[in-house]
Amino acid sequence: MQSDMNKTQLFYEYYKQWVDVYKKGAIREATMAKYLMTQKWVETLAPDLLISDLTRTAYQQLLNDYALNHERQTTLDFHHQLKGAILDAVDEGLIERDPTRKAIIKGKPPGVKKIKYLNQFELHTLIASLNLKEKPNWDWFILLVAKTGMRFSEALAITPGDFDFARQTLSISKTWDYKGEGGFLPTKNKSSVRKIQIDWQIVVKFAELTKGMPEDRPIFAGKAKIYNSTANDVLTRRCRECGISEISIHGLRHTHASLLLFAGVSIASVARRLGHASMTTTQKTYLHIIRELENKDVDLVMRTLSGL
CATH class of the missing domain: 1.10.150.130 (Tyrosine recombinase, N-terminal domain)
Structure with missing residues (x-):
């Protein structure tokens, strides 16, 4: 100092x-x-x-x-x-003793935070309504986030070279500095660097979309300033047109995780796919869903035991 x-x-x-x-x-x-x-x-x-x-x-x-x-x-x-x-x-000797020792952390009771996400029917309806043109647009972006659960900044940084269409995988190793001057930035944490499986529909659609595009240039980001609100506005319009619940781009990430959990995918696998630093983050974020699944598990256990 x-x-x-x-x-x-x-x-x-x-x-x-x-x-x-x-x-x-x-x-x-x-x-x-x-x-x-x-x-x-x-x-x-x-x-x-x-x-x-x-x-x-x-x-x-x-x-x-x-x-x-x-x-x-x-x-x-x-x-x-x-x-x-x-x-x-x-x-540095400016303070004689550590004043933070045994500090008591207080605070207001946490408010009820209900995560907004779509159910499977609503997501299917949304995807079917997307206007997927020959060139990348926000509808393509919405499709990719819905199918992968990526963060907004991660999806913006995706390049054609990040796709391995033969192995049906997508590498997530960087983010896009949409809040600053643009350009690539590191991921949120080490766990956010990951390789995830993608379904055959994404493979077919994005293989065609990215044909001829530079391997190292972002598909959705360019020289123009990008705002999170712009993508959210497009998604809101699509939801209204479909007559489904209105959610944000981040809500698509919650939708992706929620559907996987309801489908029986383990918390550990969902955490890795989302790029969470630990399963604790996943458990805290989707506690209400996990509780619903636990109730179903109890019914399953009792039915299994009663059949013995």
């Missing part, structure tokens, strides 16, 4: 410098935005807090103030983003 830092420095200023030195250029822009938001909250909640006055009590009060308007998980993320900077301040 810079030599001008001292114990009389305001905490939010220290944190701002810490983010600039240690995080800028080393993390994804989306993650960087979260650190910058954390810095703004610290400045808002504790504008006069000196780095030297950051005791356990002062830190706990900061967390408590933040938790008043945020859920517990969000407060936990806030805590984790601050902790790295604070531990470095301890190492």
